[in-house]
Amino acid sequence: MDLQVPEQEASFRDEVRTFLEENLTDEIREAGKMVTSVFSPVKEAMAWQTILNDKGWAAPHWPKEFGGTGWSVTQRAIFAEELVRAETPPLVPMGLHMCGPCLIGCGTQEQQKEYLPKILSGEHFWCQGYSEPGAGSDLASLKTFAEKDGDDYIINGTKIWTTYAHHANKMFALVRTRKDGKPQQGITFLLLDMDLPGISIEPIVGLDEVPEQCQVFFDNVRVPQKNRVGEENDGWTVAKYLLTFERGGQEYAPSLHVQLEKIKMMASRQQTVFGSLQDDPVWQYKLAQLEADVLALEFTEMRIKSALSAGKDPGALSSMTKILGTELLQAITELRLETLGAQATIWQPQALVPGDEQPIIGPEYALTAMPHYLNSRACSIYGGSNEVQRGIIAKAVLGL
Amino acid sequence: MNFQLSEEQQMLADSAKRFVRDNSNVETHRQNKKLMPLNEMTWQQLAELGWLAVPFEEEHGGMGMGPLETMVLLEALGEGLIMSPYIATVVLGGGFLRRADAGTQAKTIPALIEGRLQLAFAAEEYERVFSLENTTLQGVVKGDDVVLNGTKASVMNGDQADLLVVLARTAGQPGDQQGLSLFLVDANAEGIERVPHRMVDGRQGAEIRFADVSVSQAECIGELNKGYDVAKAVLQEGLLALSAESVGSMSVLLDDTVEYTKTRKQFGVSISKFQVLQFRMTDMFIAMEQTRSLLLASTLKYVEGHADADKAVHAMKAQLGRAGRKIAQEAIQIHGGMGMTDELGVGHFVKRLTAADGLFGNADVHLREMVKPA
Numbered sequence: 001m002d003l004q005v006p007e008q009e010a011s012f013r014d015e016v017r018t019f020l021e022e023n024l025t026d027e028i029r030e031a032g033k034m035v036t037s038v039f040s041p042v043k044e045a046m047a048w049q050t051i052l053n054d055k056g057w058a059a060p061h062w063p064k065e066f067g068g069t070g071w072s073v074t075q076r077a078i079f080a081e082e083l084v085r086a087e088t089p090p091l092v093p094m095g096l097h098m099c100g101p102c103l104i105g106c107g108t109q110e111q112q113k114e115y116l117p118k119i120l121s122g123e124h125f126w127c128q129g130y131s132e133p134g135a136g137s138d139l140a141s142l143k144t145f146a147e148k149d150g151d152d153y154i155i156n157g158t159k160i161w162t163t164y165a166h167h168a169n170k171m172f173a174l175v176r177t178r179k180d181g182k183p184q185q186g187i188t189f190l191l192l193d194m195d196l197p198g199i200s201i202e203p204i205v206g207l208d209e210v211p212e213q214c215q216v217f218f219d220n221v222r223v224p225q226k227n228r229v230g231e232e233n234d235g236w237t238v239a240k241y242l243l244t245f246e247r248g249g250q251e252y253a254p255s256l257h258v259q260l261e262k263i264k265m266m267a268s269r270q271q272t273v274f275g276s277l278q279d280d281p282v283w284q285y286k287l288a289q290l291e292a293d294v295l296a297l298e299f300t301e302m303r304i305k306s307a308l309s310a311g312k313d314p315g316a317l318s319s320m321t322k323i324l325g326t327e328l329l330q331a332i333t334e335l336r337l338e339t340l341g342a343q344a345t346i347w348q349p350q351a352l353v354p355g356d357e358q359p360i361i362g363p364e365y366a367l368t369a370m371p372h373y374l375n376s377r378a379c380s381i382y383g384g385s386n387e388v389q390r391g392i393i394a395k396a397v398l399g400l
Numbered sequence: 401m402n403f404q405l406s407e408e409q410q411m412l413a414d415s416a417k418r419f420v421r422d423n424s425n426v427e428t429h430r431q432n433k434k435l436m437p438l439n440e441m442t443w444q445q446l447a448e449l450g451w452l453a454v455p456f457e458e459e460h461g462g463m464g465m466g467p468l469e470t471m472v473l474l475e476a477l478g479e480g481l482i483m484s485p486y487i488a489t490v491v492l493g494g495g496f497l498r499r500a501d502a503g504t505q506a507k508t509i510p511a512l513i514e515g516r517l518q519l520a521f522a523a524e525e526y527e528r529v530f531s532l533e534n535t536t537l538q539g540v541v542k543g544d545d546v547v548l549n550g551t552k553a554s555v556m557n558g559d560q561a562d563l564l565v566v567l568a569r570t571a572g573q574p575g576d577q578q579g580l581s582l583f584l585v586d587a588n589a590e591g592i593e594r595v596p597h598r599m600v601d602g603r604q605g606a607e608i609r610f611a612d613v614s615v616s617q618a619e620c621i622g623e624l625n626k627g628y629d630v631a632k633a634v635l636q637e638g639l640l641a642l643s644a645e646s647v648g649s650m651s652v653l654l655d656d657t658v659e660y661t662k663t664r665k666q667f668g669v670s671i672s673k674f675q676v677l678q679f680r681m682t683d684m685f686i687a688m689e690q691t692r693s694l695l696l697a698s699t700l701k702y703v704e705g706h707a708d709a710d711k712a713v714h715a716m717k718a719q720l721g722r723a724g725r726k727i728a729q730e731a732i733q734i735h736g737g738m739g740m741t742d743e744l745g746v747g748h749f750v751k752r753l754t755a756a757d758g759l760f761g762n763a764d765v766h767l768r769e770m771v772k773p774a
């Protein structure tokens with residue numbers, strides 16, 4: 001066992017850095033610095049995706065034949081780290097990280113040919129239509145119904161919390177196609193256009209006053225059956241394929257490290273009567289706890305990568321990272337509030353909108369603290385709430 | 401020992417609760433997405449109900465009550481989403497006016513009670529971890545005047561205030577209690593520039609810049625260079641009021657969360673049946689009751705002038721921060737996606753608790769103060 005970085009990986013890092021330096025525009029950098037959510041501002045994120053795609057780097061996690069890069073696990077990690085370090089806006093995940101992999105695993109060749117290139121190019125902007133008002137954690141209880149009619153399905157029902165539905169031109173959705181039997185076995189995975197007659201979209205304003213999620217209503221919406229991915233009533237399998245595909249794919253530690261560095265800068269600017277807050281033992285103690293936790297998470301994530309590199313199943317470790325990553329992020333946004341005190345209570349969400357010309361009130365670095373704190377509360381709710389995640393570990397790992 | 405409300409206090413609590421029931425409304429509150437002028441109607445209602453008169457002497461038209469009644473009133477108001485500059489104008493501003501000279505009192509307090517005068521306490525500064533001693537805004541004595549230079553930050557009600565109480569350093573270094581002075585300044589005086597902004601909890605505030613603002617020494621509240629004790633006393637009354645309001649908000653978050661879990665069904669049962677959520681709501685309840693206890697402890701010790709009153713007030717403000725955050729976070733988490741929306745009251749009460757922690761020193765600041773050698 002060792003921590004040596006092979007020569008070719010170090011030079012790969014340089015290659016990525018050079019690329020970032022040469023290709024990141026000011027607008028994209030600016031947007032990246034202002035991100036307070038896992039969901040970036042759309043325009044800048046898509047501009048960035050276009051630049052990456054031109055280089056062939058939009059989806060390093062995809063198999064090479066579908067437009068991936070063919071990089072090793074370590075190279076992918078280096079790439080992800082460098083993106084985070086340069087504070088690029090995260091790419092919008094619904095196409096690249098959710099729908100794409102489902103199509104790669106379960107789509108027909110025709111579907112793959114039709115959709116995957118457009119996911120990479122950004123021509124198709126996808127949203128994820130899973131959750132419903134009555135089906136959150138208990139996703140399998142979803143009710144939006146797709147009734148067969150000739151070559152089509154006719155859809156009625158509603159989806160909620162659909163991130164960026166108001167920006168999307170495509171949705172991948174789970175719909176019910178059978179009412180009897182086990183709930184999981186009556187669900188079908190469908191692809192549909194957002195401009196179909198009968199679809200209406202209502203944005204939902206969040207705590208940060210940004211309409212990020214939406215409710216989507218379906219009133220006799222006609223979707224061709226050829227837009228089905230996988231078999232009818234087998235959509236649950238398609239949706240679950242994603243878990244296999246992305247196992248260990250999500251890395252939290254690099255971005256948490258960056259956030260901690262920024263907090264140190266902020267603390268060094270805050271004066272107490274004894275010196276800067278960075279020199280204050282109470283503050284240092286809190287920082288140290290988080291640094292220890294993030295270091296541990298970094299190595300948990302490295303253990304996963306190491307197992308994957310060796311072709312092994314990382315098993316239990318990868319189930320932990322969602323819980324750890326999201327809760328550490330939340331704790332870091334708290335330390336940032338604590339570092340900034342009353343400065344973080346100044347509320348100017350409009351200043352986070354890229355291109356806003358109004359002068360920022362207070363230190364610029366304080367601007368994102370409160371919106372990010374509030375927005376990050378969602379991380380332990382979406383993607384399987386952390387209660388549900390703990391339940392999964394208890395059952396699957398501890399055998400309880 | 402007696403923790404029962406007097407008949408008068410009970411009436412105050414009842415009428416405030418009634419007011420909240422009749423006037424608090426998430427939809428109206430949500431419209432507050434822009435900087436808005438003071439809601440004169442609400443403020444006049446508060447004046448007519450006599451609540452602006454609570455802490456003032458009867459000779460000025462006041463009710464002659466004190467921090468206990470303020471506590472009762474604000475805890476009840478804290479259960480609603482009624483945004484008023486009560487703490488800034490009545491508790492903090494009024495607290496300073498009550499300690500000003502007789503002439504100033506006669507001129508200002510009746511107008512305040514009638515709802516015609518707004519105040520703000522300009523204390524916080526950018527990049528200074530809050531404490532009174534950490535003040536740097538400069539005041540230089542020039543003959544009969546003092547010239548103020550510097551910037552105050554996150555001033556609650558700073559945009560609406562007619563009069564500002566400015567905490568300035570007229571001698572000594574940051575860290576010294578000596579050398580702090582308080583000035584009552586016309587908010588529209590020459591050299592003052594105000595940059596209004598919203599605050600996260602829906603209140604309004606301002607950055608206030610002072611460029612060679614001349615104030616007569618006669619406008620000094622208390623003695624020049626000896627403003628610390630007055631500032632501390634008024635600040636403590638402000639912290640107690642903020643804490644009372646927060647306890648009210650905590651109780652709403654708890655009630656709303658418990659209620660929500662009873663109606664929300666997943667996996668065929670009410671989510672209130674999940675033990676993990678039950679335990680966490682129980683912890684929310686415990687945190688809230690501990691806060692209520694400290695609110696009583698600190699308010700009573702302050703009113704009765706106990707030797708450990710300072711420590712109790714710091715403990716209270718620290719508890720407000722810690723318990724407030726815990727209760728807020730759990731309320732959101734247990735509501736799931738619904739908790740993240742602007743549509744429910746939950747988020748708005750969460751923001752209030754979060755702001756209350758940040759203002760006038762957060763939990764860390766006050767825990768440090770508790771252990772600071774005297």
Ligand SMILES: Cc1cc2nc3c(=O)[nH]c(=O)nc-3n(C[C@H](O)[C@H](O)[C@H](O)COP(=O)(O)OP(=O)(O)OC[C@H]3O[C@@H](n4cnc5c(N)ncnc54)[C@H](O)[C@@H]3O)c2cc1C
Pocket residue numbers: 127128129130131132133135136137138160161162163164213378381382383384385386387388391664666667671674676677733734735736737738740
């Ligand atoms: C910011 C954000 C973005 C989202 N984006 C999308 C999207 O693009 N597409 C999409 O389809 N969905 C999306 N969602 C929805 C998300 O997947 C759901 O919010 C999530 O599944 C939780 O469901 P719920 O909100 O209905 O909460 P509920 O399921 O009602 O849960 C409420 C509370 O009960 C707890 N709970 C539930 N079941 C149990 C149990 N068995 N044991 C213990 N505790 C339990 C939960 O952990 C939670 O604390 C998004 C949500 C958010 C907040």
